[in-house]
Amino acid sequence: SQTIHQWPATLVQPVGSPLSLECTVEGTSNPNLYWYRQAAGRGLQLLFYSVGIGQISSEVPQNLSASRPQDRQFILSSKKLLLSDSGFYLCAWRASGANVLTFGAGSRLTVL
Amino acid sequence: QKEVEQDPGPLSVPEGAIVSLNCTYSNSAFQYFMWYRQYSRKGPELLMYTYSSGNKEDGRFTAQVDKSSKYISLFIRDSQPSDSATYLCAMRVNNFNKFYFGSGTKLNVKP
Numbered sequence: 001s002q003t004i005h006q007w008p009a010t011l012v013q014p015v016g017s018p019l020s021l022e023c024t025v026e027g028t029s030n031p032n033l034y035w036y037r038q039a040a041g042r043g044l045q046l047l048f049y050s051v052g053i054g055q056i057s058s059e060v061p062q063n064l065s066a067s068r069p070q071d072r073q074f075i076l077s078s079k080k081l082l083l084s085d086s087g088f089y090l091c092a093w094r095a096s097g098a099n100v101l102t103f104g105a106g107s108r109l110t111v112l
Numbered sequence: 113q114k115e116v117e118q119d120p121g122p123l124s125v126p127e128g129a130i131v132s133l134n135c136t137y138s139n140s141a142f143q144y145f146m147w148y149r150q151y152s153r154k155g156p157e158l159l160m161y162t163y164s165s166g167n168k169e170d171g172r173f174t175a176q177v178d179k180s181s182k183y184i185s186l187f188i189r190d191s192q193p194s195d196s197a198t199y200l201c202a203m204r205v206n207n208f209n210k211f212y213f214g215s216g217t218k219l220n221v222k223p
Contacts, residue, residue, distance in 0.1 A: 043215035
């Protein structure tokens with residue numbers, strides 16, 4: 001069966017520090033991968049999605065970036081965090097051609 | 113105008129009540145409709161999935177899609193305290209990679 005792993009689960013970072021969140025999917029190949037951010041009491045904001053290695057689509061211009069160095073690995077990064085980057089970051093995947101997303105457990109980021 | 117509109121609630125009901133959760137949308141091209149349940153500080157989990165119009169039932173949960181009105185609903189029968197969560201609707205256009213989410217409705221079922 002397929003599983004999605006996301007880490008770290010929680011992190012507190014100072015303003016201006018770098019960020020790296022990692023997501024991996026097991027039990028499938030060539031998944032579509034997604035990064036969402038959920039601010040407190042808000043809906044899901046799509047940040048990036050990827051349909052293959054090295055293929056990244058950006059939805060919102062900001063100081064975040066994403067990379068997909070391997071088929072089942074998706075990384076969210078920032079060189080310098082802002083206070084506004086605080087939130088709950090969710091990785092999700094779907095099989096190519098599938099019509100639903102499966103989410104990871106999320107990473108809660110607090111920028112101080 | 114947002115692609116998907118959802119009342120944020122909170123919605124508070126007594127245990128055993130029938131709950132109705134709703135979303136409206138503006139894009140008539142949406143064909144795939146989903147409901148996710150999200151417990152506090154957890155990732156959303158898929159609850160129901162429907163294609164195009166019609167009803168789908170799974171235990172205490174019923175999902176309805178009315179494409180003519182651009183309106184989808186989730187009904188929960190015999191609601192339980194364990195149903196207390198935020199419910200997110202989501203939808204997608206065929207052959208497109210993006211999923212559009214509502215902002216979520218927070219439900220509280222009181223014992």
